[in-house]
Amino acid sequence: MTVKVPPLKCQGIKTRLAEWIKDHSALDDNGTWFEPFMGSGVVGFNVRPRRAVFADINPHIVNFYNAIKDGKITAGIVKEFLEHEGEILQTQGESYYYEVRERFNKDNNSLDLLFLNRACFNGVMRFNKKGFFNVPFGHKPQRFAKAYVTKIANQIKYVVQATSQYDWTFVCVDFRTIIPTAAQSDFIYCDPPYIGRHVDYFNSWGEQDEQELYELLSTTPAKFILSTWHSNRYRSNPAIEKYAYCFTILTREHFYHVGASESNRNPMLEAIVLNYNPLLPVEIEAEKQLALFEKPKEQYVVYSSPSTN
Numbered sequence: 001m002t003v004k005v006p007p008l009k010c011q012g013i014k015t016r017l018a019e020w021i022k023d024h025s026a027l028d029d030n031g032t033w034f035e036p037f038m039g040s041g042v043v044g045f046n047v048r049p050r051r052a053v054f055a056d057i058n059p060h061i062v063n064f065y066n067a068i069k070d071g072k073i074t075a076g077i078v079k080e081f082l083e084h085e086g087e088i089l090q091t092q093g094e095s096y097y098y099e100v101r102e103r104f105n106k107d108n109n110s111l112d113l114l115f116l117n118r119a120c121f122n123g124v125m126r127f128n129k130k131g132f133f134n135v136p137f138g139h140k141p142q143r144f145a146k147a148y149v150t151k152i153a154n155q156i157k158y159v160v161q162a163t164s165q166y167d168w169t170f171v172c173v174d175f176r177t178i179i180p181t182a183a184q185s186d187f188i189y190c191d192p193p194y195i196g197r198h199v200d201y202f203n204s205w206g207e208q209d210e211q212e213l214y215e216l217l218s219t220t221p222a223k224f225i226l227s228t229w230h231s232n233r234y235r236s237n238p239a240i241e242k243y244a245y246c247f248t249i250l251t252r253e254h255f256y257h258v259g260a261s262e263s264n265r266n267p268m269l270e271a272i273v274l275n276y277n278p279l280l281p282v283e284i285e286a287e288k289q290l291a292l293f294e295k296p297k298e299q300y301v302v303y304s305s306p307s308t309n
């Protein structure tokens with residue numbers, strides 16, 4: 001599968017794990033895909049469910065996708081905008097990036113967010129305590145070369161087509177509001193912030209959130225996959241232990257290259273927690289008729305029997 005990269009990127013984006021997560025998801029034909037921590041939306045966008053509710057507490061992400069859905073942002077509009085802004089950036093350099101950043105923090109224009117997201121350092125989205133976008137310039141004045149703008153316009157086109165073809169909604173709500181609305185035939189994919197990593201205005205995540213998420217997932221009638229981390233060279237994730245009692249946990253190695261913090265320097269064993277029986281890796285292989293050597297390294301650790309079917 002060629003993973004479709006979404007137009008907005010964010011910390012903890014699951015581009016490299018999207019296929020793995022998709023392979024293990026299990027959405028009924030009549031069910032709705034719930035993604036309470038959509039971030040970039042890369043997982044759901046690649047699953048392409050017929051009905052989906054994408055939610056995030058960050059209103060800028062949600063506004064961006066609603067603007068696409070409403071036809072206010074199209075591939076053509078993005079191309080024209082980025083070509084124009086890119087030209088100014090090339091001439092004026094760094095100072096123009098900060099001008100756009102100030103403009104975005106005043107007006108919250110979704111196109112400015114896209115520009116900042118692609119011109120900032122490391123292509124992330126980070127907001128300070130006042131809720132202002134605060135990522136510094138990525139030091140590439142020629143960032144918006146023709147080919148790069150075309151690539152982003154194509155990413156927009158993909159979402160435009162999907163939102164016109166499928167019943168997808170984008171809402172700005174807390175996970176505590178959205179998870180209880182999922183029914184038995186629905187599927188929930190959860191990718192909350194990891195405690196202590198990428199902390200910003202929209203990503204403050206603590207023990208209380210972790211516990212409330214656990215309680216909601218433990219009682220939902222829907223099937224779910226929760227993305228989390230299992231361990232790195234130094235420690236194991238204490239939050240995963242409680243899931244091990246009654247859910248299935250699968251792990252896969254993931255390398256983080258950016259940043260200097262402990263968790264970013266080292267290989268991290270990423271985990272997914274499931275409340276149902278996933279297909280075995282061999283079954284997935286058979287289904288997709290892919291040669292084993294084409295698959296990335298993965299490791300399956302089944303801690304306990306799944307609680308449902």
Ligand SMILES: C[S@@+](CC[C@H](N)C(=O)[O-])C[C@H]1O[C@@H](n2cnc3c(N)ncnc32)[C@H](O)[C@@H]1O
Pocket residue numbers: 010011012013014015036037038039040041042043055056057058173174175176191192193194202203204
């Ligand atoms: C790790 S990111 C999700 C990444 C996403 N799966 C991807 O691949 O791009 C976590 C997301 O959860 C959102 N978030 C944080 N706290 C939240 C909350 N209480 N309710 C809903 N969303 C929340 C953040 O704004 C962020 O976009």
